[in-house]
Amino acid sequence: MQRWLFRKKNSIAAIGALLIVTAFVSTLVFKQELIGTIALIIASVIGIAPIALQAYQALRVKVVSIDVLVTIAVGGAFVIRNFEESAIVTFLFLFGSYLEQRTLNKTRSAIKELTEMAPQSALRVDEHGEIEEIDIDDVEVGDLLLVKTGAMIPVDGVVQSGDGYINEASITGEAVAVGKEKGSLVYASTILDNGTLQIVANRVGEDTTFGKIIELVEEAQDSKSDAERFIDRFSKYYTPAVLVLGAVVWLISKDIELAITILVLGCPGALVIGVPVSNVAGIGNGARHGVLLKGSEVIHDFRRVDTMVFDKTGTLTVGNPLVADVRYYTKDETQVSAYLCSVEKESDHPLAQAIVSYLGDLPTFQVSDTDVIKGGGVVATVDEKRIVVGNVALLASHNIEIPPQAEKDIALFEQQGNSLVLAAVDGSLVALFGIRDQIREGVKKNLARLKRLGVKNLVVLSGDNQGTVDLVALELGLTEAHGNMLPEDKAHYIKQLQHDGHIVAFVGDGVNDSPSLALAHIGIAMGSGTDVAIETSSVVLMNDDFNRLPHALGLAKATAANMVQNIFIAVGVVIFLLLGLFFSSWMNMSIGMLVHEGSILVVILNGMRLLRYRLRN
Amino acid sequence: MAKATIQLEGLACPSCMQKIEGATKALSGVEKESVKVLFNSSKVKLDFDPSLISIEDIEKAITTVGYDVKKSQVKA
Numbered sequence: 001m002q003r004w005l006f007r008k009k010n011s012i013a014a015i016g017a018l019l020i021v022t023a024f025v026s027t028l029v030f031k032q033e034l035i036g037t038i039a040l041i042i043a044s045v046i047g048i049a050p051i052a053l054q055a056y057q058a059l060r061v062k063v064v065s066i067d068v069l070v071t072i073a074v075g076g077a078f079v080i081r082n083f084e085e086s087a088i089v090t091f092l093f094l095f096g097s098y099l100e101q102r103t104l105n106k107t108r109s110a111i112k113e114l115t116e117m118a119p120q121s122a123l124r125v126d127e128h129g130e131i132e133e134i135d136i137d138d139v140e141v142g143d144l145l146l147v148k149t150g151a152m153i154p155v156d157g158v159v160q161s162g163d164g165y166i167n168e169a170s171i172t173g174e175a176v177a178v179g180k181e182k183g184s185l186v187y188a189s190t191i192l193d194n195g196t197l198q199i200v201a202n203r204v205g206e207d208t209t210f211g212k213i214i215e216l217v218e219e220a221q222d223s224k225s226d227a228e229r230f231i232d233r234f235s236k237y238y239t240p241a242v243l244v245l246g247a248v249v250w251l252i253s254k255d256i257e258l259a260i261t262i263l264v265l266g267c268p269g270a271l272v273i274g275v276p277v278s279n280v281a282g283i284g285n286g287a288r289h290g291v292l293l294k295g296s297e298v299i300h301d302f303r304r305v306d307t308m309v310f311d312k313t314g315t316l317t318v319g320n321p322l323v324a325d326v327r328y329y330t331k332d333e334t335q336v337s338a339y340l341c342s343v344e345k346e347s348d349h350p351l352a353q354a355i356v357s358y359l360g361d362l363p364t365f366q367v368s369d370t371d372v373i374k375g376g377g378v379v380a381t382v383d384e385k386r387i388v389v390g391n392v393a394l395l396a397s398h399n400i401e402i403p404p405q406a407e408k409d410i411a412l413f414e415q416q417g418n419s420l421v422l423a424a425v426d427g428s429l430v431a432l433f434g435i436r437d438q439i440r441e442g443v444k445k446n447l448a449r450l451k452r453l454g455v456k457n458l459v460v461l462s463g464d465n466q467g468t469v470d471l472v473a474l475e476l477g478l479t480e481a482h483g484n485m486l487p488e489d490k491a492h493y494i495k496q497l498q499h500d501g502h503i504v505a506f507v508g509d510g511v512n513d514s515p516s517l518a519l520a521h522i523g524i525a526m527g528s529g530t531d532v533a534i535e536t537s538s539v540v541l542m543n544d545d546f547n548r549l550p551h552a553l554g555l556a557k558a559t560a561a562n563m564v565q566n567i568f569i570a571v572g573v574v575i576f577l578l579l580g581l582f583f584s585s586w587m588n589m590s591i592g593m594l595v596h597e598g599s600i601l602v603v604i605l606n607g608m609r610l611l612r613y614r615l616r617n
Numbered sequence: 618m619a620k621a622t623i624q625l626e627g628l629a630c631p632s633c634m635q636k637i638e639g640a641t642k643a644l645s646g647v648e649k650e651s652v653k654v655l656f657n658s659s660k661v662k663l664d665f666d667p668s669l670i671s672i673e674d675i676e677k678a679i680t681t682v683g684y685d686v687k688k689s690q691v692k693a
Binding site for chain 1: 627629635636639640643655656657658660681682683690
């Protein structure tokens with residue numbers, strides 16, 4: 001009976017509307033007041049049934065809900081035989097909650113889309129090789145699963161056999177096919193574009209990377225800031241207080257009409273729902289654009305950020321150094337290149353690798369007597385020639401003379417922020433390489449956007465030498481640059497900034513910068529959805545995309561502003577209604593309910609605007 | 618102590634949260650402090666003692682105050 005009533009709430013509202021129209025038509029047009037009154041009484045009775053039932057259940061668990069206020073108010077209207085008001089109020093209340101449900105579902109849609117991307121079932125291969133489709137909840141760690149072309153990877157696991165290409169967009173945000181073979185790691189919710197794989201489950205359900213992302217977003221949309229917790233506490237006492245007020249007014253004035261109008265006007269609606277609605281829409285927008293904002297507390301802090309600190313390597317720069325410039329001091333470039341390529345292939349140092357990739361595929365020689373000098377370079381014999389490749393100090397220690405032209409080149413390369421690699425064959429200098437890390441695409445433009453969004457200080461901290469860091473800062477227009485910093489120095493620097501009263505955001509790759517990420521007011525991890533990044537930071541840029549950073553900041557600001565607007569609307573409406581009650585003659589229960597439901601819809605629609613938020617250029 | 622995540626039909630009014638909170642906290646065997654009603658994702662998360670109360674009883678308490686349970690998950 002009860003569930004039937006709840007389910008039929010919408011039909012009841014529709015019937016109520018029909019009856020009310022009938023009543024007005026019969027009273028005003030056909031002058032049949034009796035029929036009109038009966039219609040209104042029926043409308044009130046069926047309308048109040050589900051509301052009263054909910055009120056009763058709320059009271060049983062000691063909660064004075066809005067339903068309680070409305071039920072008493074409608075009861076009061078019955079007592080004073082004002083059936084017109086009781087019918088209209090119940091109808092508006094039911095119709096309002098229907099619209100609320102509809103619009104709320106819309107605001108929640110962005111996050112729902114995300115959760116619906118989760119895998120639902122898996123194909124398990126048993127010990128006899130038989131394949132069975134099972135529910136995702138029944139998959140256990142260690143199960144062998146079959147994934148066919150076009151299907152979703154159901155768990156985090158390791159490829160046991162087969163190969164194929166996987167679209168990992170749901171985890172990394174990048175819709176690029178990644179090749180997988182035996183031993184490769186695969187992630188739940190990614191899609192096998194082609195091929196067939198058998199995988200062993202490592203992590204299932206909520207423990208998978210995707211599961212964690214979903215849980216994080218779900219927790220985030222319902223996490224509460226201090227302001228919201230205050231509103232919650234407030235509304236817990238507010239509704240009973242309205243009830244008491246209504247009773248007091250009734251006792252003093254003996255005016256039931258006035259007392260029940262207060263009950264309806266006092267319904268807290270927009271105030272309680274306004275802030276969560278902004279929150280869910282803002283976080284939903286982020287989730288759609290690869291920006292995970294961890295809750296409304298984060299939004300509030302992020303909005304106020306005035307200082308952004310960046311890690312250099314991997315954040316502002318690409319992270320793998322490339323050869324930017326070369327000078328040869330020999331006529332036989334091809335021969336020398338082949339020698340160097342052969343020697344540098346022996347080392348896995350990033351600078352050596354940069355040279356190898358620059359020189360390309362050359363015929364290589366047999367290398368012997370290789371000696372890798374830590375912090376210096378490599379010495380080896382190739383084609384019966386002694387090759388020395390390394391920094392200035394290494395060449396000096398081998399008494400290799402640097403000609404004046406080379407001295408000039410070295411000075412120039414250093415000035416441009418290059419790391420230097422020199423090469424000598426049989427004691428004479430043959431080549432000089434200038435190697436530097438490249439600035440990521442679009443970084444400069446996005447930093448300018450951040451400035452326009454109100455970030456005053458843009459700081460780069462790096463383990464690199466001061467010269468290199470200064471050059472990056474100059475090129476990007478940063479306000480401060482500090483080199484030679486260890487992870488603990490960075491953390492210390494952030495502490496100092498906070499001590500000076502700055503609201504600091506730290507942007508790093510989330511792996512080696514966890515102390516700074518955790519320490520800053522807002523830790524922003526540029527990561528491809530790695531666990532560490534998700535856990536230690538307050539904002540995650542899913543696809544390692546610097547472009548998302550201004551969007552994230554702009555969104556946080558827009559969401560915070562939206563919350564303030566909603567609070568203003570809600571409080572404004574209550575003040576408006578109270579003023580109307582005391583200083584005008586037109587205020588009654590029905591208008592109160594209409595304005596009240598209207599204000600709820602206005603705050604929801606206002607929140608929904610956030611779903612479409614884009615950063616303007 | 619077992620952990621339950623109960624998925625409900627979409628919650629529309631914040632006073633629903635208070636009702637569900639009240640209904641579940643009143644059950645003996647449910648850890649009061651652990652009860653968390655997530656408004657936007659329409660979920661209830663709580664810890665309970667399976668020797669004192671079953672998940673079915675918890676679901677029933679929520680249905681009684683007027684909210685349909687879609688699905689629940691229990692982790693020991």
